[in-house]
Amino acid sequence: MxxxxxxxxxxxxxxxxxxxxxxxxxxxxxxxxxxxxxxxxxxxxxxxxxxxxxxxxxxxxxxxxxxxxxxxxxxxxxxxxxxxxxxxxxxxxxxxxxxxxxxxxxxxxxxxxxxxxxxxxxxxxxxxxxxxxxxxxxxxxxxxxxxxxxxxxxxxxxxxxxxxxxxxxxxxxxxGPPRVELLSPADRETVKGPFRVQFHASGYNVSHAASKVADTGHFRLTMERAGRKPEVLNFTGGQTETWLNPPAGDYTVRLEMVSNAADGKVLSAAKPSALSVAAR
CATH class of the missing domain: 2.60.40.10 (Immunoglobulins)
Incomplete structure (x- = not known):
């Protein structure tokens, strides 16, 4: 051996x-x-x-x-x-x-x-x-x-x-079980832009959507403010982090893993978190 x-x-x-x-x-x-x-x-x-x-x-x-x-x-x-x-x-x-x-x-x-x-x-x-x-x-x-x-x-x-x-x-x-997580910013954190946003997937395979590989997905981030239309960010390039510079305000942030299959169903969703972006 x-x-x-x-x-x-x-x-x-x-x-x-x-x-x-x-x-x-x-x-x-x-x-x-x-x-x-x-x-x-x-x-x-x-x-x-x-x-x-x-x-x-x-x-x-x-x-x-x-x-x-x-x-x-x-x-x-x-x-x-x-x-x-x-x-x-x-x-x-x-x-x-x-x-x-x-x-x-x-x-x-x-x-x-x-x-x-x-x-x-x-x-x-x-x-x-x-x-x-x-x-x-x-x-x-x-x-x-x-x-x-x-x-x-x-x-x-x-x-x-x-x-x-x-x-x-x-x-x-x-x-642990298959899941997605928002690693940063932390829940209820106050940040100033630009700031880094990091994603993680346990038990799921991440891929550029154009590759059309079965059993893979990509991250999707939704940021909601009171009285405003939700902003949806699709990371179809297989990215696992990004840098953001949104307007100041209080947000609810939702992270999902979306299937790269034709149905585009949500494979997993993290618990929503609160985020405050301070004025620069």
Missing amino acids: TMTLTFLDRWMPGFALSALLLAIAMPVAAQTPASATDEADVAFHPWEVPSPRGAETYFTNLQDGGTYEAPFVARFGLSMRGLVPAGKTAGRAGHHHLLVNQDLPLDFKKPLPFTDQYIHFGKGQMEMPVNLPPGKYQFRLLLADQGHIPYFVYSKPLHLTVTKQNKAVTAAAVQ
Whole structure:
């Protein structure tokens, strides 16, 4: 048995290496957010503004130097791009890869390998349950295109320590039911524009709508003010965050996951939150 297979068996017991990598590596992709897209088929709302951040991937719930008990969930964020399944093309869209104890590749013109240290999220996933044995690890996120050739879109290395592996706790227990969440701004927060809005999906695959991939969806944000028509923002480019500069006022914010199938039904809706935008 190879070291690689042993590592994976300890990480996610009960799964064959080939079956796990095949399941994870199914279609996914990334596309740019409102301000910097080069997609002619993506429409943006007037409240969306250019992001002050460059294109990058990042972890939304893990901290560099943090300590965790396994299993835990690693959540992925993406700025200035969007998601689309592997094997699909949507401009500069791509899909996430988690590099475990690996530095960035030296050659960005070669496809990433399929090993337990290069985990592919080719369905459009935004998270992964991690069940590593105790030890110190380096995580890094890297975005790649339909052929798994990396973009220059990646995260800083994140160093973490797993202090304990709770074998009685399942990955499903820490991941929870399928849902969407508004990560920021927080409920009842007061902000000044422009501000970043971050979305997350657990148990759903996110994709550029034009790819028409089955079992994927895109985010939709509705902002309501008293006495005004609701403003609806559709993130059909597979974006998982945006920057907004709306008029000052009090808003009710509703986040939904909308199917990319022809019916366009709502797959999931987050609990509405309150938001106050202060005058600049």
